[in-house]
Amino acid sequence: MTGPALLSVEDVSVNLPTPRGNLRAVDRVDLSVGAGRTLGIVGESGCGKTMLSRAILQLLPKKAMLSGRVMFDGQDLVRLDRERLRKLRGRSLAVVFQDPMTSLNPVLTIGTQLIETLQEHLELDGVAAKMRSIELLAAVGIPAPEQRLMQYPHQLSGGMRQRVAIAIALSCEPKLLIADEPTTALDVTIQAQILDLLAREQRRRHMAMIIITHDLGVVAGRTDEVAVMYAGRVVERAPTPDLFKRMRMPYTEALLAAIPKIDAKPHTPLPAISGRPPDPTRPLKGCSFSPRCRYAWAQCQIEKPPLADADSPGHQYACFRPLNTAVGAPA
Amino acid sequence: MMQPVSQPVSGDPLLRVENLVVEYPVGNKTVHAVSGVSLDIARGETLGLVGESGCGKSTLGRAVMQLRRPVSGKVLFDGKDLTAMQGDTLRRMRRRVQLIFQDPIASLNPRRRIGDIIAEPLVIAGVKDAKKREQLVHDVLAAVGLDPQLVIGRLPHEFSGGQCQRICIARALVLNPEFIICDEPVSALDVSIRAQILNLLEEMKARYGLTLLFIAHDLAVVKAVSDRVAVMYLGRLCEVGPSEQLFAQPAHPYTALLIEAIPVPDPDVRPAESVAVGEPPSPIAPPSGCRFRTRCPRADQRCSDEMPELREVAPAQFAACHHPLIGAA
Numbered sequence: 120m121t122g123p124a125l126l127s128v129e130d131v132s133v134n135l136p137t138p139r140g141n142l143r144a145v146d147r148v149d150l151s152v153g154a155g156r157t158l159g160i161v162g163e164s165g166c167g168k169t170m171l172s173r174a175i176l177q178l179l180p181k182k183a184m185l186s187g188r189v190m191f192d193g194q195d196l197v198r199l200d201r202e203r204l205r206k207l208r209g210r211s212l213a214v215v216f217q218d219p220m221t222s223l224n225p226v227l228t229i230g231t232q233l234i235e236t237l238q239e240h241l242e243l244d245g246v247a248a249k250m251r252s253i254e255l256l257a258a259v260g261i262p263a264p265e266q267r268l269m270q271y272p273h274q275l276s277g278g279m280r281q282r283v284a285i286a287i288a289l290s291c292e293p294k295l296l297i298a299d300e301p302t303t304a305l306d307v308t309i310q311a312q313i314l315d316l317l318a319r320e321q322r323r324r325h326m327a328m329i330i331i332t333h334d335l336g337v338v339a340g341r342t343d344e345v346a347v348m349y350a351g352r353v354v355e356r357a358p359t360p361d362l363f364k365r366m367r368m369p370y371t372e373a374l375l376a377a378i379p380k381i382d383a384k385p386h387t388p389l390p391a392i393s394g395r396p397p398d399p400t401r402p403l404k405g406c407s408f409s410p411r412c413r414y415a416w417a418q419c420q421i422e423k424p425p426l427a428d429a430d431s432p433g434h435q436y437a438c439f440r441p442l443n444t445a446v447g448a449p450a
Numbered sequence: 451m452m453q454p455v456s457q458p459v460s461g462d463p464l465l466r467v468e469n470l471v472v473e474y475p476v477g478n479k480t481v482h483a484v485s486g487v488s489l490d491i492a493r494g495e496t497l498g499l500v501g502e503s504g505c506g507k508s509t510l511g512r513a514v515m516q517l518r519r520p521v522s523g524k525v526l527f528d529g530k531d532l533t534a535m536q537g538d539t540l541r542r543m544r545r546r547v548q549l550i551f552q553d554p555i556a557s558l559n560p561r562r563r564i565g566d567i568i569a570e571p572l573v574i575a576g577v578k579d580a581k582k583r584e585q586l587v588h589d590v591l592a593a594v595g596l597d598p599q600l601v602i603g604r605l606p607h608e609f610s611g612g613q614c615q616r617i618c619i620a621r622a623l624v625l626n627p628e629f630i631i632c633d634e635p636v637s638a639l640d641v642s643i644r645a646q647i648l649n650l651l652e653e654m655k656a657r658y659g660l661t662l663l664f665i666a667h668d669l670a671v672v673k674a675v676s677d678r679v680a681v682m683y684l685g686r687l688c689e690v691g692p693s694e695q696l697f698a699q700p701a702h703p704y705t706a707l708l709i710e711a712i713p714v715p716d717p718d719v720r721p722a723e724s725v726a727v728g729e730p731p732s733p734i735a736p737p738s739g740c741r742f743r744t745r746c747p748r749a750d751q752r753c754s755d756e757m758p759e760l761r762e763v764a765p766a767q768f769a770a771c772h773h774p775l776i777g778a779a
């Protein structure tokens with residue numbers, strides 16, 4: 120990591136009371152991102168990615184219990200009052216969700232939504248806000264932006280809606296953008312365009328960005344650092360090239376192996392990960408991955424592996440038998 | 451305007467689709483969802499069908515099953531035209547063809563027990579002997595990797611997405627069909643579960659001697675299971691060919707674009723910058739000539755004047771393009 124962190128998540132846990140008992144959605148996570156940097160968070164559905172991003176944004180469900188600190192630009196968001204948080208979320212801290220309809224209002228035109236955001240947070244007058252809106256829509260690749268201002272979200276395709284959601288998120292020049300599976304609902308061609316768009320805007324604005332995804336392919340060429348989550352925990356964290364070249368966690372390896380590769384021969388059986396993640400209301404005593412891990416040994420069922428430093432800088436993993444080490448299995 | 455029918459790998463086709471046209475009326479307009487598609491699927495073959503959202507993949511699958519009646523064209527299953535069949539005759543034929551959907555949870559009745567859900571096709575098909583039905587349900591559940599004892603008495607919501615897809619596959623297999631249309635069977639599943647289900651489909655195909663039409667928008671997923679791949683764009687076929695060959699040397703600019711857009715899990719492979727320009731046009735007013743021309747880097751006047759027909763550009767590889775990337779133009 121270079122430079123001081125713009126955001127640092129320190130020992131954050133999120134617990135949710137459910138009818139089945141306490142659900143630990145996020146388990147003692149530490150992460151950070153510097154200005155102009157991109158962090159990828161990868162993991163299967165239900166591993167806590169969205170809860171973590173909501174914990175950063177202070178947008179957790181009411182009954183959720185949050186502990187730890189979320190330091191952003193020198194202040195702890197967990198302890199900030201609601202009014203200051205609201206201001207911050209509009210301006211410095213922006214988010215794009217998987218389903219763009221989460222951030223768009225279905226009964227307002229695209230124009231109204233953009234212009235209102237700009238007027239509220241940047242105190243622009245109507246004319247300036249409209250001009251700016253048109254610029255923003257053009258910047259996110261929407262053809263004929265003046266006409267689009269009059270349209271409602273349902274009149275746009277999924278890809279267009281996500282572009283509009285990005286335009287709104289970028290409208291106030293945020294310092295940090297969190298994109299929670301921004302392309303999961305989109306086609307590959309549109310996905311590539313949206314990811315390019317995010318990367319371009321990020322460079323231009325020197326903004327920090329967190330891309331949350333379940334697809335290691337999405338983070339590979341587009342992030343500086345990757346954190347892999349499993350059952351609420353960060354189980355491996357490393358600079359992106361290091362993660363792919365020297366992965367230590369059996370889970371990361373398994374996740375990568377399970378992806379069908381475009382250069383593989385048809386009808387090659389895929390190395391699937393057997394079973395599924397543990398029930399988050401019934402946390403395991405040992406390593407959460409142990410029931411599915413091909414390298415598990417006795418200790419793995421008894422003790423939780425701590426997140427430990429690897430020998431390459433900035434690389435951490437939580438495993439008793441890391442790959443490519445004396446105690447671990449050969450990768 | 452008969453398009454040449456692409457040749458299957460070998461033998462007479464189990465399914466032959468000829469010049470199929472499917473439309474949906476919306477208000478006083480028409481959605482041209484499938485506009486003259488022809489293809490063959492040989493016995494024992496898996497044909498992958500890829501294309502962006504809304505290009506007509508599901509519509510094609512549903513029209514093959516006659517769940518949506520085509521406007522014109524033929525669907526020959528084992529030599530017999532399904533479009534000409536009605537009532538009981540059609541129902542009997544349909545037993546030999548099954549459909550698996552994208553959303554496994556939504557496609558199971560939430561109030562019925564798994565045992566009954568899987569037995570239902572047997573009841574409809576007139577298998578009266580309850581003991582026999584029970585035996586068949588047990589066998590098929592075991593085949594898809596579920597423990598019949600633990601599963602039959604439970605309700606769909608008690609299962610994860612991956613398990614529900616196993617149940618859907620069991621339901622599709624219980625009548626011992628010859629042909630299964632898999633409409634995005636793994637799109638809603640996580641990477642780790644996806645691999646399990648793809649492996650299961652391959653196993654079931656071998657075990658039950660199935661022929662598959664495998665619809666998906668993820669090219670790597672399609673390649674993993676398909677002998678041949680058909681690429682669809684805005685209601686038309688762009689290209690059909692043997693999987694490896696098609697990915698190694700795409701002839702149609704749209705196929706090339708789809709391949710370039712795949713995110714590769716390797717940090718040394720830089721993603722190609724904005725390979726894919728714009729979005730597909732509306733199927734209500736598709737472009738004249740080649741439907742891909744509004745996004746195609748090679749488009750010229752001829753492409754807007756003249757509709758390209760599928761023709762052979764390499765052995766067993768067919769493309770509908772005036773300026774293909776391989777083969778003589």
Ligand SMILES: Nc1ncnc2c1ncn2[C@@H]1O[C@H](COP(=O)(O)OP(=O)(O)OP(=O)(O)O)[C@@H](O)[C@H]1O
Pocket residue numbers: 474475476481482483501502503504505506507508509510667733
């Ligand atoms: N019942 C319907 N009434 C009107 N239009 C429809 C209907 N069903 C589908 N369409 C339209 O027909 C076209 C083809 O749809 P289809 O569902 O076959 O696409 P698809 O390739 O399966 O897409 P996806 O990848 O999103 O599943 C689309 O433009 C769609 O909006």
Ligand SMILES: Nc1ncnc2c1ncn2[C@@H]1O[C@H](COP(=O)(O)OP(=O)(O)O)[C@@H](O)[C@H]1O
Pocket residue numbers: 135137142144162163164165166167168169170171180399
């Ligand atoms: N509003 C909620 N109430 C209770 N549990 C929830 C809620 N939202 C998510 N969860 C649970 O928290 C865990 C983490 O969920 P989430 O952060 O959405 O995962 P991801 O985004 O990685 O798919 C899951 O077990 C999920 O079922």
Ligand code: SF4
Pocket residue numbers: 368369370406407408409410412413414415416419424437438439440441
């Ligand atoms: S700690 Fe043990 S079970 Fe967990 S990932 Fe490492 S080897 Fe596998």
Ligand code: SF4
Pocket residue numbers: 702703704740741742743744746747748749750753758770771772773774
């Ligand atoms: S026919 Fe023309 S527009 Fe269509 S794909 Fe070929 S070159 Fe492109």
Ligand SMILES: [Mg+2]
Pocket residue numbers: 168169299300
């Ligand atoms: Mg999520």
Ligand SMILES: [Mg+2]
Pocket residue numbers: 507508509633
């Ligand atoms: Mg579909």
